[in-house]
Amino acid sequence: MTPVERFLNVLSRLPLINRALNELADAWDDEPPLSLEFAIIGKTLADRGLQLQPNERQLIQAVITTALHISDTALRRLVREALIPTMRARARRYGAARRKAIDAAFLPFPPENDA
Numbered sequence: 001m002t003p004v005e006r007f008l009n010v011l012s013r014l015p016l017i018n019r020a021l022n023e024l025a026d027a028w029d030d031e032p033p034l035s036l037e038f039a040i041i042g043k044t045l046a047d048r049g050l051q052l053q054p055n056e057r058q059l060i061q062a063v064i065t066t067a068l069h070i071s072d073t074a075l076r077r078l079v080r081e082a083l084i085p086t087m088r089a090r091a092r093r094y095g096a097a098r099r100k101a102i103d104a105a106f107l108p109f110p111p112e113n114d115a
Helices: 003-012 015-027 032-051 054-069 073-092 096-105
Strands: none
Touching: 003 015, 003 032, 003 054, 003 073, 015 032, 032 054, 032 073, 032 096, 054 073, 054 096, 073 096
């Protein structure tokens, strides 16, 4: 199993993420692009991630942290270029307080661009 597959496998154990990925898969005739799967995870976290239990949020943050620090460039790129930007852009729609809460819940670092 590749690091990307492991990442998706771990997060898919959470019903909220699993449901979102299943809805995406149902909407596609073929397998959706990985970048879209990661973007859907980001959107889901922004929309409903604060409803998760604290231990579930900690798991997600740990998985994202690991993904950003392993040598697999494909996984790092998908997290940095699809999941995180989508999550932050979507959270921004709900206002600055919500975006900051989402950042604190799921990001292992303060964002470089806080705009």
